[in-house]
Amino acid sequence: MDYIIYGIITGCILIIASIGFSMVWKTENFLNIAHGQMLLIGAYMAYLFKSVLNFPFALSMICSVIATAVLGLLFAKVFYFPVRKSGILVLLFTSIGLSWVIYGVVQAIVGPQIRTFGLETSNMIELFGRQLLSYQELLIILISIVCVIVLHFILTKTKNGKGFRAMAENRDLAQIRGINSKKLSDYVWLISSGLAGLAGILLAMTGTLNMELGWQQILIIMSVVIVGGMGNLYGTMLAALIIGLSMDVSTMIVPTSYRTAIAFVIVILVLLIRPQGLSKRGAH
Amino acid sequence: MLQVKGLSKNFGGVQAVKDVTLEVNQGEIVGLIGPNGAGKTTLFNMISLFLPSNSGQITFLNEKIDTATPDGVVEKGLLRTFQTPVGFPKLSLLENLMVVPPNEGEGIFSIFLFRKKIIQREQEHYAKVCGLLRQFNLFDKRNELAENLSAAELKLLELCRQLMASPKIMLLDEPASGVNPVMLDKMVQHILRLRSEGMTFLVIDHNLGFIYRICDRIYCLANGELIASGTPEEISNNEQVKSVYLGAS
Amino acid sequence: MEILVFLSGLIALGGIYAMLAVALNVNGGLLGLWDLGVVGYFAVGAYSYTLLTIDAPEGLGLPMIAGVIGAAVITGLLSLFIGYTSLRLQNEYLLITTFAFAEIIRIIAGNEEWLTNGNIGFFGLDKPFQDIIPGSNYMLFFSGLVLLTLVLFYIFAQRLADSPMGRYMRAIRENELVTQSIGKKIFSTKLKVFVLSSSMVGIVGCFYVWYMSIIAPNMFTSTITFTVWTALVLGGIGNNRGAVMGAFVLILVQEGTRFIPVAAEYSVVLAGLRQFISGMMLILVLRFLPQGLIAEKFKSVEKLFKFHHNSLILEPKGVRENVASQGAE
Numbered sequence: 001m002d003y004i005i006y007g008i009i010t011g012c013i014l015i016i017a018s019i020g021f022s023m024v025w026k027t028e029n030f031l032n033i034a035h036g037q038m039l040l041i042g043a044y045m046a047y048l049f050k051s052v053l054n055f056p057f058a059l060s061m062i063c064s065v066i067a068t069a070v071l072g073l074l075f076a077k078v079f080y081f082p083v084r085k086s087g088i089l090v091l092l093f094t095s096i097g098l099s100w101v102i103y104g105v106v107q108a109i110v111g112p113q114i115r116t117f118g119l120e121t122s123n124m125i126e127l128f129g130r131q132l133l134s135y136q137e138l139l140i141i142l143i144s145i146v147c148v149i150v151l152h153f154i155l156t157k158t159k160n161g162k163g164f165r166a167m168a169e170n171r172d173l174a175q176i177r178g179i180n181s182k183k184l185s186d187y188v189w190l191i192s193s194g195l196a197g198l199a200g201i202l203l204a205m206t207g208t209l210n211m212e213l214g215w216q217q218i219l220i221i222m223s224v225v226i227v228g229g230m231g232n233l234y235g236t237m238l239a240a241l242i243i244g245l246s247m248d249v250s251t252m253i254v255p256t257s258y259r260t261a262i263a264f265v266i267v268i269l270v271l272l273i274r275p276q277g278l279s280k281r282g283a284h
Numbered sequence: 285m286l287q288v289k290g291l292s293k294n295f296g297g298v299q300a301v302k303d304v305t306l307e308v309n310q311g312e313i314v315g316l317i318g319p320n321g322a323g324k325t326t327l328f329n330m331i332s333l334f335l336p337s338n339s340g341q342i343t344f345l346n347e348k349i350d351t352a353t354p355d356g357v358v359e360k361g362l363l364r365t366f367q368t369p370v371g372f373p374k375l376s377l378l379e380n381l382m383v384v385p386p387n388e389g390e391g392i393f394s395i396f397l398f399r400k401k402i403i404q405r406e407q408e409h410y411a412k413v414c415g416l417l418r419q420f421n422l423f424d425k426r427n428e429l430a431e432n433l434s435a436a437e438l439k440l441l442e443l444c445r446q447l448m449a450s451p452k453i454m455l456l457d458e459p460a461s462g463v464n465p466v467m468l469d470k471m472v473q474h475i476l477r478l479r480s481e482g483m484t485f486l487v488i489d490h491n492l493g494f495i496y497r498i499c500d501r502i503y504c505l506a507n508g509e510l511i512a513s514g515t516p517e518e519i520s521n522n523e524q525v526k527s528v529y530l531g532a533s
Numbered sequence: 534m535e536i537l538v539f540l541s542g543l544i545a546l547g548g549i550y551a552m553l554a555v556a557l558n559v560n561g562g563l564l565g566l567w568d569l570g571v572v573g574y575f576a577v578g579a580y581s582y583t584l585l586t587i588d589a590p591e592g593l594g595l596p597m598i599a600g601v602i603g604a605a606v607i608t609g610l611l612s613l614f615i616g617y618t619s620l621r622l623q624n625e626y627l628l629i630t631t632f633a634f635a636e637i638i639r640i641i642a643g644n645e646e647w648l649t650n651g652n653i654g655f656f657g658l659d660k661p662f663q664d665i666i667p668g669s670n671y672m673l674f675f676s677g678l679v680l681l682t683l684v685l686f687y688i689f690a691q692r693l694a695d696s697p698m699g700r701y702m703r704a705i706r707e708n709e710l711v712t713q714s715i716g717k718k719i720f721s722t723k724l725k726v727f728v729l730s731s732s733m734v735g736i737v738g739c740f741y742v743w744y745m746s747i748i749a750p751n752m753f754t755s756t757i758t759f760t761v762w763t764a765l766v767l768g769g770i771g772n773n774r775g776a777v778m779g780a781f782v783l784i785l786v787q788e789g790t791r792f793i794p795v796a797a798e799y800s801v802v803l804a805g806l807r808q809f810i811s812g813m814m815l816i817l818v819l820r821f822l823p824q825g826l827i828a829e830k831f832k833s834v835e836k837l838f839k840f841h842h843n844s845l846i847l848e849p850k851g852v853r854e855n856v857a858s859q860g861a862e
Binding site for chain 3: 332334354355357358359363364365366370371372373374375376378379380382383384386387390391392394395396402406410427429445446448449
């Protein structure tokens with residue numbers, strides 16, 4: 001039972017981490033490797049607000065998400081937009097370069113120590129006479145559910161959301177139909193980076209902050225997005241849950257150190273059976 | 285020479301090609317027309333085995349080829365071109381053509397083991413390529429990269445490249461689109477000359493004038509179904525064809 | 534003397550990365566495969582070498598040369614399996630799959646203690662000719678050995694790139710569909726080249742073991758894959774000279790700064806700075822020289838095989854019709 005709860009929590013964090021990546025892939029058509037490092041930025045930003053500036057945790061979370069979002073947009077404007085015309089391969093490698101840059105800067109600033117948010121251990125919630133999960137963990141699940149609902153609402157109800165979906169289908173066509181793709185892609189980068197920052201914070205809440213967080217997560221994020229089908233947001237959410245669950249539930253059978261390997265085995269299997277991912281609409 | 289019988293293709297519930305039957309005889313130029321989305325290119329993809337068909341039969345030179353692979357079909361002498369001719373942009377014209385004929389050099393170690401033999405083969409291919417390039421007036425550009433060619437020249441290069449594979453029949457997908465009238469005349473001459481040398485063609489194009497000029501027989505496709513077939517005169521007077529074209533445009 | 538040892542160490546490491554970049558260029562640059570599994574084959578090569586050569590009970594105690602050949606063969610066989618399962622996938626999908634395989638390989642290396650001795654790995658491994666060459670000069674000798682092998686790799690890769698096979702590979706990179714339409718068997722070609730490239734990486738794995746004289750799973754993180762790709766992109770994809778140069782420049786920047794004497798508390802800052810500079814370099818090169826430092830150069834077939842000396846081609850008129858009729862068949 002515990003494993004399923006852990007799995008759901010991992011899945012929820014993965015949903016938040018992957019949606020932004022998926023949105024960028026869908027609108028900009030490249031794998032943004034630096035997305036993993038945005039998680040790192042979000043987590044350390046929150047640490048900065050909480051432990052250095054002594055903000056309350058909720059406030060430092062919000063500040064950090066906003067800061068990460070703005071930073072993400074800034075990075076996109078400075079690094080990605082000027083090379084858009086050179087093709088996806090150049091964009092992909094620019095994002096790898098940007099990952100090095102972010103990683104280097106964060107490392108230079110925070111140093112090698114492992115840090116935690118220093119949150120008090122919260123009480124466990126009891127249900128049916130069993131300790132199920134802590135308030136913190138409940139918070140993580142709630143936050144991600146709220147995020148998913150808000151995103152769904154934005155995508156289906158607002159003008160920009162519809163524009164986003166049109167742009168994801170066909171950028172040129174959307175532009176012809178009078179959708180302001182420039183403004184829209186700004187929003188996409190804001191949301192994507194903000195979500196990445198949030199995911200970084202949540203991830204650090206369940207464990208500790210460490211420098212490799214960005215590199216570790218980007219692999220799993222990519223797996224999730226691929227399994228979910230290229231840029232398909234709902235497929236991505238489903239895939240995040242499946243991978244999160246199977247990673248944690250599998251630890252009942254295989255050693256814990258194989259946890260991440262499970263995610264990769266799933267990716268390989270899915271790609272071999274359904275090369276276009278779980279969702280119906282594939283890349284081509 | 286090429287018989288297609290009852291060929292069909294579904295794309296997730298959408299019937300792209302429905303029960304199409306057609307035939308191309310040795311030495312003929314046969315046209316395939318129809319509005320956009322009629323399923324012409326899908327049909328080509330199936331005949332060249334790029335796409336598996338859902339049902340139906342393809343016979344080429346009295347041999348069933350439904351289960352062959354794309355490379356197997358090419359070996360038999362059935363070649364196709366593409367709507368958007370890009371070729372190999374970063375390869376020179378020479379390389380674009382030299383890559384076509386099968387070569388013993390296409391193994392990893394062969395260049396180290398049989399260098400002499402490979403160079404000899406390369407020279408034979410080179411002579412053939414130069415001849416072709418001269419015929420199509422591309423010889424002077426032989427060392428240019430393909431990406432520097434004009435759209436019309438790319439169409440010619442496309443033709444050259446498929447000719448290098450010594451085809452018996454060629455499926456041309458819109459050879460005239462984006463080609464200016466002067467070049468179009470040349471294209472017509474090339475196709476007619478090749479035919480006089482024994483080549484067979486199946487041609488898709490939207491330029492009806494071009495199709496009427498070169499084709500012996502024409503099939504018209506609409507919504508995946510064959511709606512008419514006949515000589516250019518018959519087709520140009522066919523009411524159904526007219527209505528399909530007017531309705532679509 | 535210190536400097537000399539340091540420099541030769543730098544050259545050795547640079548040479549190892551240059552070999553990796555040349556090997557990667559065969560399938561990543563010429564064939565255009567988005568292969569992010571480099572570190573996986575690297576690890577397999579290194580581990581197979583180690584397990585074949587160290588003494589029982591862990592290993593088989595075979596001679597070194599058998600270890601190197603074994604490393605190439607085992608890596609080749611494994612990549613045959615990886616390639617067979619994943620090479621039907623395109624671009625991003627291939628990238629993830631190869632990446633996933635590399636990660637799985639590293640995780641296995643870290644956990645299957647009966648085979649790899651887990652996270653501890655093996656240390657104090659033998660180096661070639663270490664009995665003959667005195668320890669103080671060994672690095673000098675080793676860097677020479679690396680450079681020699683690099684030259685062999687380079688010549689091999691360059692010959693291959695200039696051959697009809699190289700042309701065929703570039704054609705696949707440029708347009709797979711058209712290559713298929715002229716009757717080529719793309720999948721088997723990809724598989725062949727993939728296996729070749731991986732075996733080359735496997736051989737380099739032995740050099741890495743010699744250089745480090747230890748082997749452990751944490752030596753084979755995905756950072757290596759990214760570094761090799763960065764080197765290749767920096768120098769110029771599809772170009773062997775570029776691959777070599779990119780690798781040396783990158784290693785010089787990353788490792789050269791180690792020589793700057795700093796207080797211990799700043800060493801982390803310096804480490805961060807190294808990553809920063811490598812990343813910035815990559816970004817700037819891509820922005821201003823998208824082809825890399827040395828762009829892939831076009832070579833005329835005529836020059837490559839010296840066709841100009843062929844009288845048949847040079848004779849302008851008499852041959853013309855002859856050739857033309859040949860082409861029209």
